[in-house]
Amino acid sequence: MSAPSTAATRRPAATGRQFRIERGGSTAVVTELAAGLRSFEVDGVLVTETYGDGEISPGAAGITLAPWANRIEAGRWTLDGKTQQLDLTEPSRGNASHGLLRNTGYAVLEAEAESVSLEAAVFPQHGYPFLVRHRVDYRIDDDGGLRVRQSLANDSSRAAPFVLGAHPYLRLGDVDTAELTLTVSGRTRLVADERLIPRSSVPAEGESDLSGGRVVGELDVDASYTDLHFADGAARATLSAADGRSVWLWQDESCRYTHVFVTRTFPGRAVAVALEPQTGPANAFNSGQDLRWLEPGAEFSMEWGIGTAL
Secondary structure, three states: OOOHHHOEOOOOOOOOOEEEEEEOOEEEEEEOEOOOEEEEEEOOEEOEOOOOOOOOOHHHOOOEEOOOOOEEEOOEEEEOOEEEEOOOOEOOOOEEEOOOOOOOEOEEEEEOOOEEEEEEEEOOEOOEOOOEEEEEEEEEOOOOOEEEEEEEEEOOOOOEEEOOEEOOEEOOOOOOHHHOEEEEOOOEEEEEOOOOOEEEEEEOOHHHOOOOOEEHHHOOOEEEEEOOOOEOOEEEEEEEOOOOOEEEEEEEOOOOEEEEEEEOOOOOOOOEEEEEEEOOOOOHHHHOOOOEEEOOOOEEEEEEEEEEEO
């Protein structure tokens, strides 16, 4: 195990220690808080939204999500016939949102020039009576892309439910994101209510069809897409500029959902786009849709990453 000081700065920050990893022309900054991706740039081009190290990530920018992604309606779900009540972390909609590690500092397992590994535990608590560990490994690949591996290990004596995910926002340098074209291969869109809880699914058709590319400035989307097209084991969601440059999120076949969030409230940006890889949809603890259960002593891993053509 390497000493964290090889890659971490010592200056205090709101999001804890900042881990800078580099390879060739690619540089990523990972935070101790929530094992978050604070920035990623390639050849001087910023390809994720970022924020200052003295700030908490706006709009959950770059954080990792465990042991559930997105929302659980009213923070309630049922385990063996008994109602479980989680803390409501989205008061405006009355939901439990983005898991249990958003405000947790991760322990550093390894920190090298080109990679960093962090881990945090979820201890048994009201609403989630399990002991699990979430590990996040960031690495810059040979081609300059970013690869992220998220793993969950169950240290409990009983099977634990989970959905893993992440919350990166992509951009293409100084290009106005409203002018970029967004392409997402999902053939099915989940339809959510006013609390952003999915109630049904429909074919991604008409204005909701992103498979042929849509200009971001024309979109008002906060929805999950599934039935993704996987090629060579990965699905892509891409932002493209008129000059041919592009940045994309890729996710492996364990992540069968991409949540697309187009927002006009990201600080300092007229429009921003979050492309969120998820192993299951919002409210899976209640719907059971693609909810996974991890047996005692078992471990599950998913991978996603960011690639570019600049």
